[in-house]
Amino acid sequence: MDLSVNIGNLRLKNPVMTASGTFGYGEEYLDFLDVSQLGGMVVKAVTSSNRDGNPYPRMAETPSGMLNSVGLQNKGVHHFVQEIYPRIKDLNTAIVVNVSGSTLEEYVEVAEKINELNNIPAIELNISCPNVKHGGMAFGTNPRIAAEVTASVRKVFRKTLIVKLSPNVTSITEIAKAVEGAGADALSLINTLLGMAIDAESQKPVLSTVTGGLSGPAIKPIALRMVWQTSQCVHVPVIGMGGIMNTTDAIEFLLAGASAVEVGTANFINPAVTTQIIKGIESYMQRHKVNTVKELTGALKIK
Amino acid sequence: MSKVETTRIPEKKLIQDFTVIQNIRLNARHFILELQSPDQLPGLFPGQFVQVLVEHSPSTFLRRPFSIHEVNKENRSIRLLIQIKGHGTETLSHIHILDKLNLIYPLGNFFTTGDCKKVLLAGGGCGVAPLLFLAQELNKKGIRPIILTGWKTKADIFEAEKYQQYGELLITTEDGSEGEKGLVTQHSIFRKEKLDFERIYCCGPDPMMKAIGKISKTHGIDCEVSLENTMACGFGVCLCCVTPTIHGNQRVCTEGPVFNTNEL
Numbered sequence: 001m002d003l004s005v006n007i008g009n010l011r012l013k014n015p016v017m018t019a020s021g022t023f024g025y026g027e028e029y030l031d032f033l034d035v036s037q038l039g040g041m042v043v044k045a046v047t048s049s050n051r052d053g054n055p056y057p058r059m060a061e062t063p064s065g066m067l068n069s070v071g072l073q074n075k076g077v078h079h080f081v082q083e084i085y086p087r088i089k090d091l092n093t094a095i096v097v098n099v100s101g102s103t104l105e106e107y108v109e110v111a112e113k114i115n116e117l118n119n120i121p122a123i124e125l126n127i128s129c130p131n132v133k134h135g136g137m138a139f140g141t142n143p144r145i146a147a148e149v150t151a152s153v154r155k156v157f158r159k160t161l162i163v164k165l166s167p168n169v170t171s172i173t174e175i176a177k178a179v180e181g182a183g184a185d186a187l188s189l190i191n192t193l194l195g196m197a198i199d200a201e202s203q204k205p206v207l208s209t210v211t212g213g214l215s216g217p218a219i220k221p222i223a224l225r226m227v228w229q230t231s232q233c234v235h236v237p238v239i240g241m242g243g244i245m246n247t248t249d250a251i252e253f254l255l256a257g258a259s260a261v262e263v264g265t266a267n268f269i270n271p272a273v274t275t276q277i278i279k280g281i282e283s284y285m286q287r288h289k290v291n292t293v294k295e296l297t298g299a300l301k302i303k
Numbered sequence: 304m305s306k307v308e309t310t311r312i313p314e315k316k317l318i319q320d321f322t323v324i325q326n327i328r329l330n331a332r333h334f335i336l337e338l339q340s341p342d343q344l345p346g347l348f349p350g351q352f353v354q355v356l357v358e359h360s361p362s363t364f365l366r367r368p369f370s371i372h373e374v375n376k377e378n379r380s381i382r383l384l385i386q387i388k389g390h391g392t393e394t395l396s397h398i399h400i401l402d403k404l405n406l407i408y409p410l411g412n413f414f415t416t417g418d419c420k421k422v423l424l425a426g427g428g429c430g431v432a433p434l435l436f437l438a439q440e441l442n443k444k445g446i447r448p449i450i451l452t453g454w455k456t457k458a459d460i461f462e463a464e465k466y467q468q469y470g471e472l473l474i475t476t477e478d479g480s481e482g483e484k485g486l487v488t489q490h491s492i493f494r495k496e497k498l499d500f501e502r503i504y505c506c507g508p509d510p511m512m513k514a515i516g517k518i519s520k521t522h523g524i525d526c527e528v529s530l531e532n533t534m535a536c537g538f539g540v541c542l543c544c545v546t547p548t549i550h551g552n553q554r555v556c557t558e559g560p561v562f563n564t565n566e567l
Contacts, residue, residue, distance in 0.1 A: 024540040031316040044540075052552050059535050059543035061365050066535055070542045073552060216364060268536040269356065269366060271407065272318060 001285055002292040003278070005039070005259050007237050008160040008185030010122050012039035012094055012260055015293055016250065016278050019241050019264030020045055020098035020124060020164075021070065025084050026091055032271035037278060039260060040094035042124050042188075043084075046114070048106045049076040054131060060197035060206040065216025065243070066265060067195050069209040071131045072100050077110045081117065089119040096162065100126040102135035104149050112156040121159050125150065125184075128166030128191035130213045140166040140191075143178035154183035162239065165189040167219075167226055176230045188239035188262060189230060190223045215265040217243040224256050231257025231298060246273070247280025254296040314345045316410065316538060320403045324380060326396075329461040332387050333429065334396050335372065338404055339380040347374050348413035349437035350529055350561040353383065354537040356405040360394035366407065367391050368537050368556075370433035370506075370529070386429040410537050411560045414527055417444050419501035424470070425515055427453040427487050427507030433529050434506055435462065438469035449473060449500075453487035453507070456480050488514040498522040505529075516564035526564040530555045 003014035017040040018026075025043045026035050035041065053073030060067040074080070080097070088095060097114050101107040107125065114123055127140030127149060139149050150163055163179045165172060167190035176187055192213025197206040223242025231238045240258030244250050245266045253261045266273045281293065290296060325337035354366040373382035387393050398404070414437050422441065426434045431452055441448050448470040454460050457480035466472040474482030475490050483490055488511060492498070498518075505515040506529040519526035532555040534544035539557035546555055548566045553559065 021542075022536075022540060028538055028540045032318060053542065053545065055547075056545055057533060057543075058545065059533055059541070061363075061533075063362060064364055066364060068535070068541070068543060073542050073545070265535075268541055269364075270318075271536075271538065 001282060002294075003281065005237075005294060007122070007162065007239065007260060010040075010094060010160040014039040014278050014281070015254065015258075015260035016274050016281070017042060017094075017096070017239065017260055017262045018267060018274055019262035020126070022264040022267045025088050026093075026095070027088060029267075029271055033275045036092035037275050038093045039278075040096055041091075042096040042098050042262060043088070044074055045072045045098040045100040045126055045129070046074055046077050046080045046110055047072055047100050047102075048109050050074070050079070051076070055208040057206060057208055058212070060212065062195070062197055062214065062216075063218060065214055065218035067197055067207060067212035067214050068192070069131045069207045069212035071209070072129060072136070077113050081113060085117055085120070089117070094122065095120055096122045096124050098124045098126050098164070099153070100129055100136065102132065104152055106135070107149055108152050108156055111153045115157050115159065122162055123157060123159070124162040124164050124188055125153055126164050126191070128164050128168075130166070130168060130192055130194045130211070131209060137166050137168060137191075137194075140164075140175065141169050143174050146175050147178040147182040150179045150182035150184050160185045162186040162188050164191055165230075166191050167222060167242075168194045172226045173229050173233045176234050180234045180236050184236060186237045186239060186259075187230060187234065188241065190219070190226050190242045193219050193222065215243070217245055219243050220249060224252060227253055227258050228256040228300070244277075247277050247284060250277050250281060251284055251296065254293070255298070255300045257298040257300070259294070259297050314409055316407060317345065318405065318407050320405050323398050323400055323402045323404060326398055326400060328396070330459060333384065333461060334387070335382050335384055336395065336398065336404070337380050337382045338406070339378065342379070344374065344376055344379055344381070345409060347371055347381070347409050349416070349440050350413035350433050351409045351411050352537070352560060353381070353406045353408035354410060355383070355395070357391045357394055360390050363391035363394065365535055366537065367395070368410070368531075368534060370560075371409070371436050372432050373435055373439065384429060384432040384435075407537060411556055412558065414504055414529070414561050415502075416440055419525070420446055421499060421501050422446060422448045423492075423500045423503045424448050424450045425487055425503060425505045425507070425511075426451070427511045428455075428459075430507030430511070431462075432506065434504065435465060435469070437504060438466065442469050447471070449492070451475070451487055451490055451492065453511070454481070487511055488518065493518055498524060500524050502527065516567070519564060527561050528564055528567075529560045530562060531560065
């Protein structure tokens with residue numbers, strides 16, 4: 001049985017990755033699972049310099065999901081290169097760095113620095129974070145700007161360039177085509193949906209930032225629809241995510257057209273869920289007499 | 304002033320099914336679950352917490368964090384003191400003996416113990432949760448602490464006999480129905496000109512911890528508080544439970560939940 005998939009020039013041993021912001025730098029999970037079993041891991045967003053993130057409270061539990069407004073808290077690319085990279089570079093899985101920024105120059109600067117790291121085969125360009133005042137989602141909701149930042153990063157980043165798309169748009173396919181045209185090797189979707197939570201008793205918003213990004217099973221139907229639509233209209237591989245909690249969810253994304261999946265919020269509740277999903281995909285393939293997982297991509301039967 | 308102890312041999316975090324062996328209702332809003340592990344317990348320290356998976360509650364998506372309230376190594380069991388706040392805790396309050404509960408543990412740092420002899424434990428309401436385990440451990444080191452607890456009214460008081468076993472129990476009630484009338488911070492021990500505690504440990508509502516921190520500072524006493532921020536994961540990756548410190552935003556689940564008030 002062959003579980004391997006290709007994302008541009010990047011070969012993953014299986015289609016299961018972890019989503020940025022839900023897996024730290026991988027180290028936090030070493031007690032719970034063997035990280036080398038993963039197809040890949042997308043580590044926490046990196047920006048050019050230290051970011052404290054948004055004030056507490058940053059989280060609200062919602063029906064079948066949660067809102068967060070962490071706001072890209074990280075210690076900056078220099079810290080990543082000097083302190084974190086040496087500790088994780090030999091984890092024996094595809095390590096993808098989520099690259100974020102407030103300006104086009106910042107994206108380029110971070111991507112350039114990550115390009116020099118031998119054991120980082122790919123970046124995920126985050127033009128879809130809903131929780132920062134400047135940049136983030138602003139780059140990912142306008143096709144022209146999305147294409148511009150993709151093209152600028154493409155010039156300095158020589159390895160696999162994945163662009164992470166925002167669902168907070170009228171037409172995700174329009175953005176997808178623009179980003180593909182600007183040189184992206186793959187697309188990952190969806191980032192969180194912009195939402196909010198209110199405490200009726202105190203008559204105040206739950207999050208300090210009022211709005212935040214919704215994740216979890218609540219967004220899965222939207223994510224499936226967007227993966228399906230997007231994979232129909234681009235030629236590059238699509239990495240699907242949004243509310244994947246178990247094997248069945250992951251299979252659904254593959255059938256909708258994803259070549260690989262990212263598991264996010266589920267890691268918070270079951271830190272070993274990704275390795276369980278990998279085993280689950282194997283048994284699904286046995287049950288359905290599928291030899292290579294690639295056959296499942298886009299295998300949705302619409303009569 | 305010492306920084307809260309964070310250097311230790313890190314215990315591996317476990318995901319494990321425990322068996323419910325006791326479910327004790329204390330009053331309308333509080334109950335205790337005693338949970339037994341199939342294996343020997345790892346090293347557990349007062350202040351640490353567990354993340355409980357709540358099943359059969361459709362509106363409960365995330366795990367629920369609870370301080371370790373008591374540990375019985377021989378019986379491989381731990382106790383959790385739980386306040387009913389929403390659907391998740393309500394569902395847990397109806398759990399049956401021999402049901403399984405899935406835990407991620409041990410999580411977080413812990414109170415510094417062993418270097419001070421004369422100490423005060425101050426807790427308000429459900430904030431007493433980690434203090435019983437702390438008193439237990441202090442006793443093992445030959446320290447008998449003063450334990451000051453604050454309640455709304457006499458009927459709310461629970462487990463007084465347990466605290467008396469480990470230390471000298473002082474009580475305040477808001478209506479004066481038991482002990483001294485008023486809030487924890489209004490107790491007469493704080494009216495002394497010079498408090499002679501070497502350290503104060505505190506867990507309770509935010510205003511109480513702030514007030515105790517202030518009193519400690521005035522008297523030059525080391526003070527450790529256990530914070531409770533909402534969190535998604537409990538093991539350091541979601542970055543939702545941060546609190547501002549002199550070192551920047553720190554995770555209550557990992558750099559905490561115990562912080563020295565000098566760092567906040």
